[in-house]
Amino acid sequence: MTEPVMMFKKPSYPVNANLLEYLKRFDRLSKVSIIYDDLLRFAGSVTVYDKLDEDTLWIRVYYNECERDEIDLTLKKVYSLLHSDGNLGIIKFLNVDSIDFCTFGNSKPFRIKVRNILNDNYTHFYIKKADASRIYGLELEHILSPDKINFLVYQDTLIEEHIMGIPGDVFIKTLLKDCTETEKSQIAKEFVKFNERSMIRLLGDMRSYNYVIVPIHDFDQVVYRIRAIDFDQQCYEGNFKVYRPQFFKENYPMVKLVKEKLQDSSIEQYKDEERSVLAKRMLSAETRINILLEIMGNDFLAPAAHTQQLQMELYNYTNDLNFKKAKSMGNIMTAAFDFVVRNYQNINLLKSKD
Template sequence: MSEPIMLFKKPSYPINDSLLKYLERFDRISKVSIFYDDLLRFSGSITVYDKHDQDTLWIRVYYNEFERQEIDLNLKKIYSLLHSDGNLGILKFLNVDCIDYCTFGNSKPFRIKVRNILNDNYTHFYIKKADASRVYGLELEHILSPDKINFLVYGDTLVEEHIMGIAGDVFIKTLLTECTETEKAQIAKEFVKFNERCMIRLLGDMRAYNYVVIPIHDFDQVVYRIRAIDFDQQCYEGNFKVYRPQFFKENYPMVKLVKDKLQNSSIEQYKDEERSVLAKRILSAENRIKMLLKIMGQDNIAPDSHLEQLQMELYNYTNDLNFKKAKSMGNIMIAAFEFIIRNYKNINLFKNKVQ
């Protein structure tokens, strides 16, 4: 049996003043005074089961009447901040249907279901303990991924919007085998790109239940995208394999799909494409990324032993001395982005000479 590549639970790191100022500048600070700890004062709970009567590891929590009224009002205000810039006029059309608490995982989030009473449409958002690693991960996801993401911070509390999609483990177990051969090849391509994206931006622990698969109907076909939904392991682990989804046993069916459906030349092509796209995004948001990475470079978000291990493993992988010289996880991110941009510019210079 293979040895697990993640051995210990990650601690929570506080958000420092510099990061708070950055978040305020980019409108990430909540104006609603609700704390994660407020939601922990529930008076009762019941287990939440899925449609197959399996325990979901979530519990539905209840509060006494007086506290519930205040909590509901603040939760509706948070919804309005996430989705309509704080327009309080919509509050009378909203109802907090349920508050669920997750007993599994590192962040132990609360999941809030808010419904529009006029048409019964509903959405979810999450309330968690604020953690600097997660905030850096969310910001980098917003800036560098194909998708934007809304989140808010208030004191030691983090609010995240729900990311829609089919949980990766559920997709692999119930839907992957039903896909056509063409769809499987497209999913394999997407997994290669997702793997490369996570590796470059050092987003770790992308086991199957930490990402979603999103089917998109396009003319006469369905294309699939893969999107991360958990950002707790941003630049924390020292083991480089943690940042490469291909090494988690839960993702083996995806890895097998890549081996079965793609030739090595195609795999390298898709990796190059993803690096090129990431380089363009880094350059287009250069000032914001520099600001974020400067703060990250001065922050402590991992033990020294993890930093030293990752320095050497990245140096061995790239032969880039900048990884050896990095004095923090933020400096490693700077070195990684500089490495990608340097290669992107060299490739384009070569193309221009050929033309």
Template sequence: MEEEKLMSKKKPAFPVTKKLHGYLREYNRTIKFPIFYDDLLRFSGSTVVYDRNDEDTLWIRVYYNEFDDQEIDLSLKRVYSILHSDGSDAILQFLNVDAIDYCTFGNSKPFRIKVRNVLNDNYTYFYVKKADASRIYGLELEHMLSPYNLNFLVYKDTLIEEHIAGIPGDVFMKELLPICSEMEKSQIAKEFVKFNERCMIRLLGDMRSYNYVIVPTHDFDHVVYKIRAIDFDQQCYEGKFKVYRPQFFKENIIMVNLVRDKLQRSSVDQYKVEERSIVAKRLISCHERMEELLDCARTDTISIPENVEQLKMEILQFVQDVEFKKARNMGEVLGAALDFVKRNYEDISTRRLFNGS
């Protein structure tokens, strides 16, 4: 269960290829914006950011000298306009950059930008990161295969990501899960099963409790909980298959125990089938775009050879599909995984059609 035995020490960033840039242009994921990640590294000072319990968040709030500050402030407002509006300067007078935070923890070392509308004090966040090919594949797969759309932009070596709202998984487990009703706990257990299956299918790794959020939605007579990934750094890199199954991280033991206590084995199997079917339907509905993305991945380098070899053999042992043995890189392993899910769904649908059920 220990992540030290599952995860590599550090994943390198992989450059965005010309072919992937072409894909991003085709689907309006790239546009020229006025600031780069490296520009934000020129801060002249910082202070520690604490949470409401006075605990270190591992983020620092950064400051710039007066000459850089004005330029960076204006550029970030323009990035907000490009990401969330029509890209014009008309809304800039109503925006204020309240904070620029820098995270020294993890691989991506992102900047988190807090932008406030001065007319009504509503605010939102976006992130500025180094562009990493495997992360971009992760974002695109999430956009197409999960229930959620994602808004992000890439320009040269800089990635802009919108903020994904929700309660961090570790915070939710500690503060809110204990006061949930038994029915709500059962529903959360179901969602974790489906989230676990979705991550495994599309090879999204490292879904420890602080890398996903719980999103409560108030229905007319109850609260519905959903689980969303918020970190896509470990898309298709690691060699151990368990890395792509959130159930094997010790940070998720509370969720694993919840599934054990609240769901029967037959229910767990049912929810897995449901999720595989939903993913297969999404694969079919976005077939052309997915094939273009996979074509980029199959000619790209987003992992190291030993990880590719290990992962394809572990999945082969798990699903007994010889197609995995043929894979030469992580793009082909990913393609084989998605094709396996779609093929099985289509086979079952065909049998039902001919059986008249």
């Protein structure tokens, strides 16, 4: 198994006027004035360690007293907008416990911990530099995945809700071995579906630390779901393997599990199931997706060489001429979605004739 090579660090792409209009139409624009660069003016920081006393690559930042009150109030307003449609009445019950900054990765996010002082429940959200690729990825995740996701944009600032779950690399390292054989089979099934979903919607770099495992208790069993948490690599790389989690060495334990637990016929069945579910979601949200894809088609999201490489690799994979005709990454997405929907409709047509 040859691991995909990612040659360059992905740049951040600006949010154009058409995408901003789309975000406004679908209520994704923040009504709170929050600027990423404002949070960069911290006065100092300390390293954040995990329970095993290992460096998390996050630092906890603090601000001058004259700025902290205003920053706290703004962050509470952002929280209320994300979780209660901007109800300012809850602000008096909120406390900003910490602001952490990560210097690792493309987005260099701030992680905000907000606590309800009445019951000590807390949650997190993230503030990042707005990047068009990531916004397209988040919006496609919201429309096409089993889970919805909240995010807001203000000028060049992106606000994202926290996606709960166990980081994939942590789960594989510490918890996978203790799962029952039935649970391992269910995780293998979920990985097949996650792999197919990532490939079809061209979400790249789904290494184990870029997704989470979500255990859900259902009667007398635990069902595991896989959710992406990093959307920077939406429609950027030219190498098709980058969009298929099965080819990353970090996911080898998952691939091994699939080989051990699932027969080839079952793998194909689960792939078909995922394509069918995706096609149904595409058709049910057809207007919204078409608007988004038109904006993507006219946006610059990757170097021309990446687009040309990917369109030819997808053509070789599918023999669909629409990939050859694509002029941009957005056009490739359109061709991919059309391919999935067309196959789904053809299968249903054959079933109806039977």
